[in-house]
Amino acid sequence: MAEEFRYQQLENWLLQGLQGERWRLGERLPSIRSLCQDQGLSKATVQHALQRLEAQGWLEARPKAGYFVAARPANANPPTSRARIDSPRPVTVSELLLDIMGRSAAFDLLPDLAAGELPPGIEALNRAIGRALRRQRGEGHQYYDKPEGNLALREQLAIHQGRRGWQVAPDQLCVTSGCQHALFLALMATCERGDVVAVESPGFYGVLQLLQQLGLQAVEVPSSPDSGMDMDALEAVLERWQVRAVIASPAFSTPSGALMPLDNKQRLLALADRHDLVVIEDDIYADTALGPAPDPLKALDTDDRVILCGSLSKSLSRDLRVGWISGARWHARILHLKLVTQLASSRYLQQGLAEFMADGYYAAHVRRQRQQLRANRDQLLAALNGWPADVRASVPQGGLSVWVELPEHVDTLAAYPRGLEEGVVITPGPLFSVSGQFGHCLRISYAHPWTADRVRALGKLPALLL
Template sequence: MNNFLYRSLEQQLSEEIEQGRWQPGDRLPSIRTLVQEQGLSKTTVMHALNRLEARGLIESRPKAGFFVRPQYKPMPVNAPSSNIVSSPAPVPVSVNAVTQELMCRSAAFDISPDAGTREALPPGLLQLNRTVARELRRQKGLHQYYDEPAGSQQLRDILARRYKRQGCQVDACDLTVTTGCQQALFFALMCLCQRGDLVAVESPGFYGVLQLLEGLGLKAIEIPSDPVQGMDLDVLAQAAEKWPIKACVVTPSFATPTGALMPLENRKQLLVLAEQYDFHIVEDDIYRELAFDHPMPPLQALDRQGRVILCGSISKTLSRDLRVGWVISERWREEIQRLKLVTSLATSRYVQQGVASFIEDGGYDRHLRRYIPNLQAQRDELITTIQYEWPMPCASSVPQGGLTLWLELPQHIDSMQVYARAREQDILITPGALFTAADHFRNCIRISYTHPWNTDRKAALNVLGGILAEINEL
């Protein structure tokens, strides 16, 4: 393919969109028309259109063609405050019952879950499904045997190479495939802690970690997490000086719920603290590849003391339905594999090999190139709607990657009440109280921009704004 030809067409259409020849919602000329008008091959035209779609300038609609996508440019917004005590103490964990309901409803990543049942699969997932099905057909007699506990050698080799390119000193033998990232986090905490130990966590932080702490009989020390830069390391140092912290669970890149991105210097300081106070770090690396700009290397890439256990998964970047995750640790690999034998024995062989082939053939990176610009556009549209169409000002995070937005409502609004009212109308949000083991963030909510803002989801956002207006007037 002539690089100049497809880039020339891409630039031409991009300039026409920016100059207003094609307005948001306009249908671009058909592929056949562009082939005839430009004197190009169908492959060249398609490549130019796919690149424009990956940039978020246009969108493909099944059986309809390519359309100019609205460009949302949100105004600057106030970031939520880190409104918890600066001298945390250990607390036992008791997870709210609402968490269980949300986990059963896909963890509220879709404000209108019924809307997703009517949407076509994106091209990347269609290719992934075909790849997984092909690997299943190839199994033949292997379906009668368990896979080795560490997981598919092919998948571990591929993942190890990807992490090496990010600066991690990792070999495939240090990597164990798990049933999602939650199991990886479970294995890491099982290796590091015993019942009653103290674990530092981000606050607000991932409620899945709180569930694990409760199940393992561990106590949480909540460290304030800034919506922009993440965990407050000064407070962590004060807590480590006072309490015997055994582990620190942290998501350096786009932590849920805030979307915070820990700066490089803070990452280095965190490793210094781990060495100084002799605790280990459990790195949740699940969102890092969803950076709107270039992703930062994992925290483990900076680790030279074996202090970091890295946990990852494809559930947020690719598909929640394929429960494929991993945990990386040279020091703890034998114990991790023993725990896997005890708890789940093995992971689906054909699913692992399907994912490995999808990554190796370039399908995964192509999927990310298309998916990430869409996420950024969906984030902008969500922020714009909140700013201009909701009845009250809200402080909002503006994450530079990941999947979720953290909103701070007026102090007198109880997000649990908002959740209950919205749930009556089949609208799902995640109330802030779920992201803490203490009584914090009652006036905060998390909303995801994972899915396109179609008619149903836009309507759900407007209804949610109306619910907030009603509660605000009480």
């Protein structure tokens, strides 16, 4: 039998199994050794067939683990709801969001869940912070840190960004109290009350909270669950209204996990130059990438008009509250506003984090987390595929959540109190819109492993929603 026919025969057999769900989403295929023995084939023949299926998007190779069934965007049923473009308006954020946050369930289906075992990365981080605290000597604790933050941490952040394709000097970075604080500083430094800000729709409700607090107006720009903010729609908005700034998350925007392609990034910068826009890049999810982290939009900024905001909250610890901002031409004003709004960041936290990163623990943590997040995502998508209705879901390559579109008659806001009665916290779609759109949509997070309790909570959703 010709070698070509052998690998094609194996490829077809595996493909039939994948299409027939012999191996489900996220499951591991038999090992190369097992396939060689069972099929009577050489290792090279088996590898060739597996690599061809990987290239087609059916499989994903994981180092030292084998081949797994991949989530294939081409086979997915992506959401189709598109935001309408309304006139700019003041923002009023729903009180329901405060209820969700009060239940500690912004990224979980379960409220106030007791903490489990610490992952290795967090244990190493705690040790590093503890050592930094013990090293405090003399009267150093009586003094404030510089507004721009600890130099050693800024050096580590600059190295980290350099690996992603953005060469930045430490003095171009300012440490903040998380990404939300960085976004707040960016808006305060560049906008005045009543200004119009273009936002993704669906988009991050935290941005909407900031716009409300600062008295800014929002205009919603439709966003795709695959490629993010629609550049045609943004151009139409800019031609119609005077917009001061645009806030975008090119790397895995919430709630869909969309990844903005390079040509859209370039077009966004061209539009910003033509209309003299401030571009505020929310880069908080970049390190949750299931593959290599994408280059930031800031790496393409030749006109010094992109303000990059980031944090380790989503990739390391939400409790850490350490972020950063690179303020472009507004950096000096941002440093002044940091002094006014926060004065200084915790010295020993920054020192401990700098040591944690310098010793390679953060990079190792991200590698481990990538595998866990992929498994979490695939398990969620597999469960959604089994729901008894027309359910459309994004297939993110990063971020922490899936955007789920249900039949149009579904009212996720009305389902919220019913979910609480069942011990489940859902995150309704209207929270991600200025105008309350997406009532039949919701965000479901895969930030946490699917324990038995979470699987039971997920299993309750069809009865609550459909």
